Amino acid sequence: MNNSTLTWLNIATFLLSFIFVSFTSNAAEHTASTTMPKKLLINATKIELWKDKEWLNLLHYKGDGNSYLSQVDDPRFFNAPDGKSSPQNELIASLTSFYNTDLSEPDNHTQCRFIARLHWLQKQLPDSLTQLPTVNCPQYNDWRKLVPGHKASLIFPAYHLNSPSSMFGHTLLRIDPADDTSNSSWLSMAVNFGANIQASDNSIAFAIKGLAGGYSGTFIVTPYFKKIKEYNREENRDIWEYPLNLTPQETERMVLHLWELKDINFDYYFFDENCSYRLLELLEVARPSLTLTQQFGLTAIPIDTVRSIDQAGLITGTLYRPSQATNINHLLEQLTNSQKSLVLQIARDADTINTDTFKHIDPAKQSIMLDAAYRYLRFQQNDEGRTESNAKNSFALLQAINKVPDFKSPEASYSAHQKPEKGHLSKRLDIIAGNNRVKNKASNEETNREYAQLQFRMSFHSLDDNIDGFLEGAQINIGSISARAYKDEVQLQQLDFIDIFSLSPRNAFFQPLSWRVYTGLEQQFINGREHLTGHVTAGAGVAYTPWSRGYFYALATTRFESNSQFSRALEPALGYSTGLLQHFSFGTTQFEFSGEAFLNNEIRQRLKLIHNVPLGRNHSLQFHLNFQRQRNSQSPSQSHFETSDAQLSYRYFYH
Amino acid sequence: MKKITAGTFLLLASSSAFAVAPGGGGCGWGNALFEGQSGPAPHILAVTTNGTSGNNTFGMTSGTNGCSVSGKIGYSGQSMLASVMDEFSEDAAKGEGEALTAVSVAMGVQPEDRAKFAQLTHDNFNTLFPNQDVTAEQVYNSLQQVMKADAQLSKYAI
Secondary structure (H helix, E strand, O other), X not given: OOHHHHHHHHHHHHHHHHHHHHHHHHHHHHHHOOOOOOHHHHHHHHOOHHHOHHHHXXXXXXXXXXXXXXXXXXXXXXXXXXXXXXXXXXXXXXXXXXXXXXXXOHHHOHHHHOHHHHHHHHHHOOOOOOOOOOOOOHHHHHHHHHOOOOEEEEEEEOOOOOOHHHOOOOOEXXXXXXXXXXXXXXXXXXXXXXXOOOOOOOHHHHHHHHHHOOEEEEEEEEEHHHHHHHHHHHOOOOEEEXXXXXXXXXXXXXXXXXXXXXXXXXXXXXXXXXXXXXXXXXXXXXXXXXXXXXXXXXXXXXXXXXXXXXXXXXXXXXXXEOOHHHHHHHHHOOOOHHHHHHHHHHHHOHHHHHOHHHHOOOHXXXXXXXXXXXXXXXXXXXXXXXXXXXXXXXXXXXXXXXXXXXXXXXXXXXXXXXXXXHOOOOEEEEEEEEEEEEEEOOOOEEEEEEEEEEXXXXXXXXXXXXXXXXXXXXXXXXXXXXXXXXXXXXXXXXXXXXXXXXXXXXXXXXXXXXXXXXXEEEEEEEOOEXXXXXXXXXXEEEEEOXXXXXXXXEEEEEEEEEOOOOOOOOEEEEEEEEXXXXXXXXXXXXXXXEEEEEOOOEEEEEEEEEEEEEOOOOEEEEEEEEEEEEEEOOOOOOOEEEEEEEEEEEEEEEO | XXXXXHHHHHHHHHHOOHHHOOOOOOXXXXXXXXXXXXXXXXXXXXXXXXXXXXXXXXXXXXXXXXXXXXXXXXXXXXXXXXXXXXXXXXXXXXXXXXXXXXXXXXXXXXXXXXXXXXXXXXXXXXXXXXXXXXXXXXHHHHHHHHHHOOOOOHHHOO
């Protein structure tokens, strides 16, 4: 925005506020003659009540003390025409309209619409905010029967492999009633802030609009069991529940404010003003002494917000709801290979349980197999929809399960190192020292250069990062930039916009695709020196876990490169990428062969070796070895180079 | 935009009979084992967005989506059963679980009687679920009959 528009805006705002102040003072005089006490506005003005943090929180104002702007993008949320930018006028207009004597539509009366404001202002102005017209709020009262609000939990549905938009996780709140005798939170209410997405938007449109604030976001309140079904069963995401120590009064304040946000639109920004950020605002309304939102400027990654809430001392415990897939794997782990095969047979044909092979198995194992087969059928149906054979087999298995006396179905539990809030923070800074060697195979000349490199990554997790608290095999990096300094020059080494690598192991039960996509700028050695090139690289293939915590993968890849040394603007290539990723208790090792052949006969082959040693949660030492050979099959004598890079880096994670 | 989404779901919900309400946005169930649903649940919206879809955006249930406001939790026993039919059948077969608890709460069963409710549904699994094509309405009616015949739980039957 340039200066002249700014000035115009200022003038417009000034004029508007002038008109508005005259209007409200007239209105005030008018209503004051009936009900509004004269001293109300004087008292509110005397103590500059609109500067109070709680008022600013309730209206979602952000500002520097002089100018403010509310993050709510919906005129229905404000009583003053310039309420979005004027905490003062909004406060005065709110006070005034509490006295509105038109009670024909009580649900739309300011007392019913902005009930948290009313409560707070009544507390601040006990002597002057009096003689209010009595308004009943039927909709609000009905809603409160559904949302009693006594205590609250923070809910974190964890990452979902193979679904990029959920790879960052998600947060929502759950509001529980005082009555805990139901022993179940299924009927509690979940509070979710989300974008209103058009069904027709594909994932690219989703990403662009999501980043640019092209979606509006609203709060949704639904029974918690729907969320359990959605995340645990439909999306196969583990759910982590963190009970909070909010008092009943604090929870009540939050619920009152939630009602004010019913159907109210915010612009939704995927990275910062997102689902998790808005929950932090709710918590600040609940407990005004909290300062959570100001910790998040550039990004509000869900799990980082969980950590902040934890650090603020709000979290009192951890509960874990494993997904259907996690439970299936947990059951399968207790079986031998032949028993696993039998589970598959049972899922295909439930009559298998009447065979001698099955009947001769130890009854405890039989139960596990019935449970696994049944759950696996449900998992399949979730993907494929209801089929007659699935329904028939599922039903037969339920009947069999029903006949087992005292059937126990223990769900998967978690170990301490899996707790997502204990994982490394999302931003990363690397300090790298390296050595770059280039050998011209044609001339046999060799150069050797040392360098220092600085790298920043906005978010989130790489396969070779400290693994505790993260899903194995899921890499998602957004916004990564590195600069390299040789003795005589400094250059932009790499700029990755997005880098997703989803390693989903296949076995007899699950056959997901593994895939990778990354795009950005990077230095490529060609014609005797490095050149900055742009590229989009994508691949798909398979992954297996031949042994515990080891991932073998093989992907076919394709690459489009924009390289100043190539004659085409965008040179296409086909390639491969295969490797082994192994997590140990002391670190992670990755070993990868990859390569591609361009249409112009340029051929590259790479060997990469990485070893990462975590030094506590947010630090690590990493060793990289890259070896690359390239040549052009048309003119092998002219362009044939071998480059190698050895790096030692220190990595620091923060948010 | 939102109106279109909500409208679509409203249309989906209202065009479906109670027993065939879609999963995802409405109050019915999606990938149920039992008859009455077609294809994968229309949860695609929610899947990709952490997001929002559906017509009861603020927990306010109404007749249009197969749920009715009754009692303090807003779900009648029948609508609750229909919403978690799949989970309910699994818990009934196993004899324990949160779906059993949720349905019993929705039916007004007091805490001291819920273990008995779980026992009853477990013991009468074959009556409640005679085949894989049974509808939620049929299960609910059978449940009423079974409860009426039980000394401890008959007071909750309608």
